[in-house]
Amino acid sequence: MxxxxxxxxxxxxxxxxxxxxxxxxxxxxxxxxxxxxxxxxxxxxxxxxxxxxxxxxxxxxxxxxxxxxxxxxxxxxxxxxxxxxxxxxxxxxxxxxxxxxxxxxxxxxxxxxxxxxxxxxxxxxxxxxxxxxxxxxxxxxxxxxxxxxxxxxxxxxxxxxxxxxxxxxxxxxxxxxxxxxxxxxxxxxxxxxxxxxxxxxxxxxxxSRDVVNKKIEHQFIVCDDTDKLPVLLDFLRSRKEERGIIFCRTKAAASKLAKQLQAKNCAAEALQGNMLQKERDKTMRAFKNENLRILVATDIAARGIDVEDLSFVIHYEMPDQEAYYTHRSGRTARAGKEGLSLALVNSKELRTLRKYEKALELAMIEVKAR
Structure with a gap:
C-alpha cells in the first residue's frame, strides 16, 4: 500500500x-x-x-x-x-x-x-x-x-x-x-x-494493540528501591550513546534523579511542572538537538513530546494508570522504528506491572540486572 x-x-x-x-x-x-x-x-x-x-x-x-x-x-x-x-x-x-x-x-x-x-x-x-x-x-x-x-x-x-x-x-x-x-x-x-x-x-x-506495540519490546527488572539507581546506571552504560526518557511519578523524584545522574557524569536534565516555560524550552531544545542524552520527566510534563530516534523509555517508577504506561512507552519506536520500554519494579510495582500486562495484552519479558 x-x-x-x-x-x-x-x-x-x-x-x-x-x-x-x-x-x-x-x-x-x-x-x-x-x-x-x-x-x-x-x-x-x-x-x-x-x-x-x-x-x-x-x-x-x-x-x-x-x-x-x-x-x-x-x-x-x-x-x-x-x-x-x-x-x-x-x-x-x-x-x-x-x-x-x-x-x-x-x-x-x-x-x-x-x-x-x-x-x-x-x-x-x-x-x-x-x-x-x-x-x-x-x-x-x-x-x-x-x-x-x-x-x-x-x-x-x-x-x-x-x-x-x-x-x-x-x-x-x-x-x-x-x-x-x-x-x-x-x-x-x-x-x-x-x-x-x-x-x-x-x-x-x-x-489494534498488536499493530501498535509490535515494534516496542517490553522488559522489566525486579529490584529493591535502593538498587534502582545502580541498575539504571548499568543500563545506561551498556547502551552507550543511545538516548531516551526516564519517567518518575512526581516532580520531586524527577528532579532528584536528574541530579543523581548528573553527579555520575550523565548528560541528563529534569522536565517537570515547576519549571518556568523558558527553562522548559531550553531543556527541550537541548534534548531535540541531541546535546542532552537523557530526559527525566513526569507524566504530565512529558505530554505531547515527540522526539525522533529515542531508543528506550525507562519506568523508574511505575505510573498509577495503564494509560500512562501506554503513553510513556509510545515515546520510543516511532515511525516504524524499534524501541525498548524497560520498567524497574519493586515487589509492589510488579503486581501493577502484571495488571497492565494483562489489560494491555502485552508480552513483558523479565531480564536480570547486570
Missing part, C-alpha cells in the same frame, strides 16, 4: 517522499481515504507514535482552499509542545503544494504576539484549549469559516482538566461538518464528548 493508493495528490506525496515517509501506517491506511471521501465525523483510537498527525493532517491539507485567506481548520492539542510539533509537521508536508499557512497558539507565550500573527493570512490554527478560549473571549480569532475541527490526544486533554473548555469550544462549533477525534484510550469522559458533540453515525476506527 502506497500513499497514492489512498487518494493523496502528487504534490503532497512528493513532499512525503522527501521526508522519507513512503508507506502509510495502519491508522493512515484506514483514516485517509475515509476523510478524503467527503464530510465525516470520525473517532480514531490509536496510540502515540502511530502516525496520527499525518492521518488527519494530510486530509486537512487536501481540503484547504489556499485562495481563501481565512481559517478553515482547527486542531486542538493538549500541550504547547504538541501544538508546535503539529504545526511544523504540516509545514513540512506542504513543501510542494500551494502556500498553506498554519499558526500555533498556546499558553506560555505572549497573547499579543499571537493575536498579531493571526492577523496574517491563516488557513489552519493549532491551539491548546485554554489559549483558544482566551482568544475567543477577546474576539481575536474568527472561526466562522472553519469546517474541520480535530481533537488530537483527546484523552490527554481530558486528564489535564480541559473538559469544560472543550465543551465550550465544541458548542460554539456545533454545526461543523467534520469533527475528528483521536485518542489513545477511551475513558468515560471521551465517550461523553463523542456522544454530546459528534454525530451518531460517526465512523469509529481502532488500530
Amino acid at each position: 502506497r500513499f497514492k493508493d489512498l487518494g493523496l495528490s502528487d504534490k503532497l506525496i512528493k513532499g512525503l517522499n522527501e521526508l522519507g515517509i513512503v508507506e502509510p501506517t495502519a491508522i493512515q491506511e484506514q483514516v485517509i481515504p475515509l476523510l478524503l471521501e467527503g464530510d465525516a465525523h470520525l473517532v480514531g483510537q490509536a496510540q502515540t507514535g502511530t502516525g496520527k498527525t499525518a492521518a488527519y493532517g494530510l486530509p486537512i491539507l487536501e481540503r484547504i482552499d489556499p485562495r481563501k485567506k481565512q481559517i478553515q481548520a482547527l486542531i486542538l492539542c493538549p500541550t504547547r509542545e504538541l501544538s508546535q510539533q503539529v504545526a511544523k509537521q504540516l509545514f513540512k508536508f506542504t513543501k510542494y503544494t500551494d502556500k498553506i499557512f498554519t499558526e500555533a497558539v498556546y499558553g506560555g507565550e505572549k497573547i499579543d504576539i499571537q493575536i498579531k500573527n493571526l492577523n496574517r493570512p491563516t488557513h489552519i490554527v493549532v491551539a491548546t484549549p485554554g489559549r483558544l478560549i482566551d482568544l475567543l473571549d477577546r474576539k481575536a480569532i474568527d472561526l466562522s469559516k472553519v469546517d474541520t475541527v480535530v481533537l488530537d490526544e483527546a484523552d490527554e486533554m481530558l486528564s489535564m482538566g480541559f473538559k469544560d473548555q472543550l465543551d465550550v469550544i465544541l458548542i460554539q462549533l456545533n454545526t461543523i461538518r467534520n469533527k475528528w477525534l483521536f485518542s489513545a484510550t477511551m475513558p468515560f469522559g471521551i465517550r461523553q464528548i463523542v456522544n454530546q458533540h459528534m454525530a451518531e453515525d460517526a465512523h469509529r476506527i481502532q488500530v
